[in-house]
Amino acid sequence: IQQVFKQLFYMINAIALNNLLLRKDVCSWSTGMQLRFNISQLEEWLRGKNLQQSGAAQTLEPLIQAAQLLQLKKKTSEDAEAICSLCTSLTTQQIVKILNLYTPVNEFEERVTVAFIRNIQKQLQERNDPPQLLLDFKHMFPVVFPFNPSAITMDSIHLPASLNLDFLSKV
Numbered sequence: 001i002q003q004v005f006k007q008l009f010y011m012i013n014a015i016a017l018n019n020l021l022l023r024k025d026v027c028s029w030s031t032g033m034q035l036r037f038n039i040s041q042l043e044e045w046l047r048g049k050n051l052q053q054s055g056a057a058q059t060l061e062p063l064i065q066a067a068q069l070l071q072l073k074k075k076t077s078e079d080a081e082a083i084c085s086l087c088t089s090l091t092t093q094q095i096v097k098i099l100n101l102y103t104p105v106n107e108f109e110e111r112v113t114v115a116f117i118r119n120i121q122k123q124l125q126e127r128n129d130p131p132q133l134l135l136d137f138k139h140m141f142p143v144v145f146p147f148n149p150s151a152i153t154m155d156s157i158h159l160p161a162s163l164n165l166d167f168l169s170k171v
Contacts, residue, residue, distance in 0.1 A: 013061075017063050035063065099117050
């Protein structure tokens with residue numbers, strides 16, 4: 001069950017983050033607030049079902065950081081440093097794309113300046129990020145079956161003749 005929910009939450013993360021990276025109309029402060037609330041509801045559900053050890057919540061980390069990125073101030077070099085230290089699960093390309101797509105929804109917000117984005121790129125240039133922008137939502141985690149040894153020994157097993165397994169012999 002834990003592995004199923006880890007996979008399911010990864011798919012939620014990948015599809016939501018990919019939509020955020022491809023749609024300018026959802027890159028806003030209010031969307032960041034809404035995403036963070038919805039993610040906290042999912043995390044609360046995991047805690048309620050006692051699935052916090054499944055790793056499902058950790059698969060949501062890139063989406064959580066993207067939501068926080070939408071909510072942070074984006075003006076000063078201190079803001080750039082905060083973004084760089086906070087967004088460790090996002091690639092440089094993803095951070096820059098979200099900042100480029102950021103759209104203010106009211107007159108109190110301002111667009112992200114080109115100088116600010118260049119500052120972010122300069123600070124993140126040492127990272128060894130993969131060049132891909134979108135997450136692979138078809139990625140599958142390996143399934144792990146726990147080993148439960150049997151108390152029955154092999155020499156105590158009786159094979160019925162009706163199974164026609166005459167070619168097997170005890171050693």
